[in-house]
Amino acid sequence: MRLLPFAATALIVGLAGVAIVSRPGGVVAGTALRMEVPELVRGSDLIVEGRVLSGEAFESDGRIETEYLIEVERTFVGEDQPYRAVRIPGGVLPDGSGMMLAGMPRITPGETALLFLSEAGATGVRMPVGLAQGKFQVLEAESGAKTLVRDSSGVTLVDRSGALHRGEGRSVLGYAQVTAEIEAALAARRAR
Amino acid sequence: MRLKTALALPAALALTAGVLAHVPLVHPSNGKVLHWSSPSNVGIVINSAGSDDIADGSHETAMRLAIEEWNAATGTNATLVENTSTLEQARTDWTSSSIHLVIFDETNSSGYFPAWSGTVAITPIWFFSNGTISDADILFNGSGFQFTTSGDPGHFDVGDVGTHELGHLLGLDHTAWAGGTMYPFVDPTVSLHRSISRDEISGLRDAYPSASFGEITGSVRRLSDNSVVRGAHVVARDASGRTAASILSTNSGAFTIRGLDAGTYDVYVAPLGNGLSGGSDAPVDASNLTSWFTIETDFEAEDYPTSFTITGTETVAAGTLLVDADVSLNLGTESDRYPMRIIEGMSQTVVIRGSGLNPTSTLTVSDPDLIIGTPMWFGSQVSFQVTVPVGEAAGHVDVIATNAFGEQSILTAGLEITPPTPSVSSVSPTMGATAGGTSLTITGTGFKPGARIVVGDQIYTDGVAGTVVASPTTITLTTNSMLEGTHDVVVIDATGIEGRLVGAYQALAMPMIATVFPAAGVQSGATDVILNGADFLPGATVSIDGVDQGAVTWMGASRLAFTTTPGATGAQVLEVVNPGGALASSVFTYVAQPDPVVLGVTPSTVARSGGELVTVTGTGFTPTSLLFFDADPDTGVGGIQAESVMYIDANTMQAYTPQFSSTGDTNVLVADMITSQASLREDAVTVSGGGGGGGGGGCYMVPVDGPPRASGIARGAWWMLAVLALCLLRAKRVPARDAIA
Numbered sequence: 019m020r021l022l023p024f025a026a027t028a029l030i031v032g033l034a035g036v037a038i039v040s041r042p043g044g045v046v047a048g049t050a051l052r053m054e055v056p057e058l059v060r061g062s063d064l065i066v067e068g069r070v071l072s073g074e075a076f077e078s079d080g081r082i083e084t085e086y087l088i089e090v091e092r093t094f095v096g097e098d099q100p101y102r103a104v105r106i107p108g109g110v111l112p113d114g115s116g117m118m119l120a121g122m123p124r125i126t127p128g129e130t131a132l133l134f135l136s137e138a139g140a141t142g143v144r145m146p147v148g149l150a151q152g153k154f155q156v157l158e159a160e161s162g163a164k165t166l167v168r169d170s171s172g173v174t175l176v177d178r179s180g181a182l183h184r185g186e187g188r189s190v191l192g193y194a195q196v197t198a199e200i201e202a203a204l205a206a207r208r209a210r
Numbered sequence: 211m212r213l214k215t216a217l218a219l220p221a222a223l224a225l226t227a228g229v230l231a232h233v234p235l236v237h238p239s240n241g242k243v244l245h246w247s248s249p250s251n252v253g254i255v256i257n258s259a260g261s262d263d264i265a266d267g268s269h270e271t272a273m274r275l276a277i278e279e280w281n282a283a284t285g286t287n288a289t290l291v292e293n294t295s296t297l298e299q300a301r302t303d304w305t306s307s308s309i310h311l312v313i314f315d316e317t318n319s320s321g322y323f324p325a326w327s328g329t330v331a332i333t334p335i336w337f338f339s340n341g342t343i344s345d346a347d348i349l350f351n352g353s354g355f356q357f358t359t360s361g362d363p364g365h366f367d368v369g370d371v372g373t374h375e376l377g378h379l380l381g382l383d384h385t386a387w388a389g390g391t392m393y394p395f396v397d398p399t400v401s402l403h404r405s406i407s408r409d410e411i412s413g414l415r416d417a418y419p420s421a422s423f424g425e426i427t428g429s430v431r432r433l434s435d436n437s438v439v440r441g442a443h444v445v446a447r448d449a450s451g452r453t454a455a456s457i458l459s460t461n462s463g464a465f466t467i468r469g470l471d472a473g474t475y476d477v478y479v480a481p482l483g484n485g486l487s488g489g490s491d492a493p494v495d496a497s498n499l500t501s502w503f504t505i506e507t508d509f510e511a512e513d514y515p516t517s518f519t520i521t522g523t524e525t526v527a528a529g530t531l532l533v534d535a536d537v538s539l540n541l542g543t544e545s546d547r548y549p550m551r552i553i554e555g556m557s558q559t560v561v562i563r564g565s566g567l568n569p570t571s572t573l574t575v576s577d578p579d580l581i582i583g584t585p586m587w588f589g590s591q592v593s594f595q596v597t598v599p600v601g602e603a604a605g606h607v608d609v610i611a612t613n614a615f616g617e618q619s620i621l622t623a624g625l626e627i628t629p630p631t632p633s634v635s636s637v638s639p640t641m642g643a644t645a646g647g648t649s650l651t652i653t654g655t656g657f658k659p660g661a662r663i664v665v666g667d668q669i670y671t672d673g674v675a676g677t678v679v680a681s682p683t684t685i686t687l688t689t690n691s692m693l694e695g696t697h698d699v700v701v702i703d704a705t706g707i708e709g710r711l712v713g714a715y716q717a718l719a720m721p722m723i724a725t726v727f728p729a730a731g732v733q734s735g736a737t738d739v740i741l742n743g744a745d746f747l748p749g750a751t752v753s754i755d756g757v758d759q760g761a762v763t764w765m766g767a768s769r770l771a772f773t774t775t776p777g778a779t780g781a782q783v784l785e786v787v788n789p790g791g792a793l794a795s796s797v798f799t800y801v802a803q804p805d806p807v808v809l810g811v812t813p814s815t816v817a818r819s820g821g822e823l824v825t826v827t828g829t830g831f832t833p834t835s836l837l838f839f840d841a842d843p844d845t846g847v848g849g850i851q852a853e854s855v856m857y858i859d860a861n862t863m864q865a866y867t868p869q870f871s872s873t874g875d876t877n878v879l880v881a882d883m884i885t886s887q888a889s890l891r892e893d894a895v896t897v898s899g900g901g902g903g904g905g906g907g908g909c910y911m912v913p914v915d916g917p918p919r920a921s922g923i924a925r926g927a928w929w930m931l932a933v934l935a936l937c938l939l940r941a942k943r944v945p946a947r948d949a950i951a
Binding site: 057060061080081082097108109110113114115116117118119120121124135136139140141143144145147148149151194 | 235237238239240244303305306307310317321322323324325326327328329332333334335336337338339340378384394544
């Protein structure tokens, strides 16, 4: 699976000009979906923060998808509902067989996640915007302080202060900072 | 840089070395490595529809090159086997397990490419619980991005993206090598991912070995408390300082670098991503891996002083590699554009972003042959000039930044050395038959052994089937059967860079004869004939009634000239055969009477207004001879018919000139309206003076189409009728010859 690096965007815009701009998902997608929160917001039809209660994989039209049930704590984009079921490509069936798409985020029941999801397709499936970049794990210290980590490697530990334990995190972002960027991006989107 | 002493625990570590090698895709639930059960025959089909952006079907060629690239990896039995069945290539049911399809999703029918998705291509992989891959397909995001096979700006290179996705299809996850093909990000300006790196080869050797190779084992632990480091990126460098292979340490901190050829290696350990010190985002981190792996990054990159020599297929123990605590120094970010190409024999400025890149730092590269200029440190980036000596082999080089405290950060395979870009300056011949068989000589610069050449939809490989990179400036090959049309000639270096001469070679289809002029000649031969048509090739031969006509003058793809040999009277089959065997046929008629020959016209200068009596001298004139001025010299068509033609004898004709539309030299054509024999003399008459209107048109002959078609027959009949009608009109106006005499 290939993604666009952030640096590629300006170049594509410069080189491709109208040809690329004429494709709605082209340049902006590459730019937006590469690590920048405002662009993650731009590409999202649903942004929710919540606890993943379960994930059930099933086969549909030759593909395998997983429906995650999320207890929603906060909805940034989309209708606010206490619970949400979102279907995402890939998963493992009870017999151990499965389907994966390299680069997709790993979503684990029990974790709290901030998800940036595309609009639902014809089959109801949503894609994480920017694939793995469309999911942050939300870590909460006993103090209530939250931290976001883009990390597919499993459980990450935090101490009382909310700081990460040694070696367990990458791409650590401040929750307040990210949510502020989301709100700002939403305001900009509404203004347009 | 602080060097740590490796603790020698070879026996124990050999037993506990991790089974995880390289960065394979793994089962999300049980961690088993995803793999093909029959790797020597992994079928793949390239959907023929291709991309909306690529009209000539060259996506197939680009993907075939990508397949060849993976299949050329040594030490592995993994082989992609393309099925080129037309029916299979027409299939679009990529979710079917009966086909492994490469397809462009132009309408997001898959649902995997919603607007703004940022995903250029994706490879869904189905697997069983034991890790066996049951199906895999490659989908290009044709709805959101544009693709190219010819370097169109802003378009993604099909070969570059396709090679990467094939790696996933074979079971490889993303790599931490910034210059590797499995590097997770793509850029429309590069094509270097077309060539797989030693990291990918190592991955295939590990997953699907066809032979035994050397190994280096060990474990990674923290210096501070001897705790194991999970997911550390352990890298082997060869004796020339080139990045050679790498793996991730297991959850027990153990590692085994597999697939190593005999040689001497240094080993270093680097975090896969930046640690808790924050700063810039690393080029690759855990989020770029699919799942399962536990990646710890809270340590400093460490080089180790001990070299390890592999003489054959043995396992060499590196012991315990200790790492120190993380440092506030990171070299390389995801916003850099990798791979960063540096060119053999050139000096270039390289800029690498990062954090903690302060002016008291030093910069080195792993290959000591490279010459580094004084770096410019800007905190968040470093700029430096690097010179690659002439003769340096292609490959990857690590970049190492060391700050004033001796702390370091290593950018694995951050630089990729390539030869200069090859250039194609000419191709000879410039055209050939679609059937192939043309001996082609490609001239240019920078041709290297192992190059691949693409002409049309065909791929030619140095050393295979007569294709030879004879010198850095010359490649010779014999064309295969290929698609009709004008094609670029592309020379692709083993590193993936290419030189291209646009529209350099024309593959012509079956030749076609439109007219034979004259359509008849004397049976004794020596009639000069011009064939007009299309797709004639240099070297084409002409035969009449199976008799080769000898020398043929190629006057372009639409015209041939030859002189007849003797033949039997009557209509005979005339054939043009292109090199390669493509054939076109028409008719030439041998007749008993001599061909007309125009020797001169008196007076040689006539008035534009017409009405002058001229005398035409020559041989072979008959009472049925017609006289035209200014006919098409190649077909005999058109021109202005002379009025009141008087046949004097076989050597003399007289006629009144028509009105001419312009002045200047013009030709004279004598044609026999019965036999279609003809003779045209160029510049026989000079038209002078003003006045007069345009002359009437005329045509004396029926163009002979070939091969015969109903439409051609109808057209010919129409012309026949027109000529006959003209003759009848003339018969009413022109006195009989005897009367004139």
